[in-house]
Amino acid sequence: MLANENIPLFMELWKKNYPSGEISDTVSKIITTKISPSYPLNRKLKDILSINVRKFNRTVFEFLGNTEYTLAHMKHFPLVDNEDVLKRQDIFDILENSGVGMPGFYREKEFTVNGESGFYSRSRSGCFFCFFQQKIEWVWLYEQHPQLFKEAMAYEKEGFTWKENESLEQLSKPERIRRIKEDHLKMLESDSQKKSGFLIDILELPEEEGCSICFI
Numbered sequence: 001m002l003a004n005e006n007i008p009l010f011m012e013l014w015k016k017n018y019p020s021g022e023i024s025d026t027v028s029k030i031i032t033t034k035i036s037p038s039y040p041l042n043r044k045l046k047d048i049l050s051i052n053v054r055k056f057n058r059t060v061f062e063f064l065g066n067t068e069y070t071l072a073h074m075k076h077f078p079l080v081d082n083e084d085v086l087k088r089q090d091i092f093d094i095l096e097n098s099g100v101g102m103p104g105f106y107r108e109k110e111f112t113v114n115g116e117s118g119f120y121s122r123s124r125s126g127c128f129f130c131f132f133q134q135k136i137e138w139v140w141l142y143e144q145h146p147q148l149f150k151e152a153m154a155y156e157k158e159g160f161t162w163k164e165n166e167s168l169e170q171l172s173k174p175e176r177i178r179r180i181k182e183d184h185l186k187m188l189e190s191d192s193q194k195k196s197g198f199l200i201d202i203l204e205l206p207e208e209e210g211c212s213i214c215f216i
Contacts (some may be wrong), residue, residue, distance in 0.1 A: 001042055001063045004034045013062045017055045027051055042213060053083045107170040109144060113181040129162055130151065135171065138163070142172050 001008055011031050015023060023031075030047045033039055038080060048056050057080045064071045071077060086094075095102045108119035120140045122133065129152040142149040153168045161167045170176060 001060055002041060002048075007032055007034070008204065010059070010067075012096065013059045014055065016062065017058050027091070054081055109140065111143070111181060113185065114177055116185055118185045120184065129155065131162060134184075135141075135163065135180045138168065138171055139177050139180050142168075142177070147194065 014031060030044065035041050035044055061077055061080050092102045103125060105122040107144065109123045110117055110119055120136050122137055128148045152162060156162065156167055163171065
């Protein structure tokens with residue numbers, strides 16, 4: 001919805017949430033400013049959310065009505081009017097307290113490398129061979145679910161690899177695994193200095209793209 005080519009539609013849908021159909025100059029400027037290196041997507045999203053979370057949710061829901069996503073077939077979505085500020089752990093607490101429980105692949109497992117300890121898990125749900133998972137997640141799959149890792153390897157043939165320029169066979173070499181774990185520890189140390197628990201910051205990883213299956 002925030003793509004530059006959707007600016008006119010975004011403006012039109014946002015106006016629907018105002019009785020007069022008019023919006024302030026501040027909101028208009030945010031919506032019409034194109035995403036660029038100097039004004040990235042995450043900044044535009046934060047700016048819009050700071051104006052009005054509920055109106056943003058409603059606008060997104062209306063936008064999805066014009067797509068092929070599953071939510072396009074729903075007339076109502078309970079979280080549209082939600083304004084709670086929830087962090088990652090809040091979501092996990094809700095799952096645990098509701099009796100549903102947190103998916104096992106989100107539960108962190110400890111690993112050691114060069115005498116240092118770290119933790120890894122899946123950062124998102126979806127296919128075990130997800131194109132967009134991090135390399136440390138492939139290591140997690142290799143060590144925690146070796147049979148699934150072997151199954152993912154079986155798909156790699158005739159030049160196809162899940163990760164660009166590296167096959168799972170190459171990734172699973174002991175020296176390569178050690179390097180990936182070392183890099184992951186460095187990343188964790190860097191991320192800890194950000195001191196943010198918000199999902200928008202936690203999920204802001206190098207693999208920013210994702211497929212529609214996870215959304216559905």
